[in-house]
Amino acid sequence: MEHAERVLGAAGDLFYRRGVRAVGMDEVRAASGVSLKRLYQCYPSKEALVVAYLERRDERWMSSLTGYVADRPDPIPAVFEWLERWFGEDGFRGCGFVNAYGELGADSAAVRDVVRRHKERLRAYLRGLAEEAGAAxxxxxxxxxLVLIDGATAVAMVSPREAAAAAARAAGLAAAALTASDESA
Incomplete structure (x- = not known):
């Protein structure tokens, strides 16, 4: 298990930083310090390694988001506060899921599936927050x-990150207020 974790950690860093297609398995081997034979015992193909990377990223990304939001009194604004913090991290390169989908989605049903599962999981989480907020x-x-989060993430890759997060937050609060006022009408 230790070998698989080392490979996954190295691959995750390289894939997110440089892109999936730009990173070869030999580079993952070198970065992880695991022999190529052991690497392929852990992950029989690059696609299997990419899927494992995305599944791990989903767990960590969602845990970070939900943990942050759980500690805040207003969940919907907290989502955008968390987003701003994420955008400010060193090495921010946008959405790892969208990036992987853009590189491999046309060629890999397995990658498409894990990306869709992540987006569905995020959508379901946001729906729960909307229900708690009393949205009509x-x-x-x-x-x-979801569209605001994904849009702000894409904009933050190429523009001032704080502006993207602030604009998404303002639009999210406006949407939440409009949905709440629809209920009272």
Whole structure:
């Protein structure tokens, strides 16, 4: 298990930083310090390693988001506060799922599936927050928040990150207020 973790850690860093197609298995081997034979025993193909990387990223990303939001009194604004913190991290390179999908989605059903599962998991989480907030149409609000998160993440890759997070937060709060006011109408 130790070997698999070392390989996954090295691959995750390299894939997120440089892109999946740009990183070869020999480079993962060198960065992890695991022999190529052992690497392929742990992950029989590059696709299997990419899927494991994305599944691990999903767990860590969602745990970070949900943990941060759970400690805040207003969950929807907290999502965007967390987003701003994430955008400010050293090495921020946007959404690892969208990046991997852009590189491999047309060629790999396994990668498409793990990316879709992540987005569905995020959508379901946002729907739960919208329901807790009393949104008249929690599904619509969740979809709006998801689009804002993904859009802000893409914009933050190429523009001032603080501006992208602030704009997404303002739009998210406006959408939440509109959905709440629809309920009282």
């Amino acid at each position: 149409d929690a599904g619509l609000l969740a979809e709006q928040l």
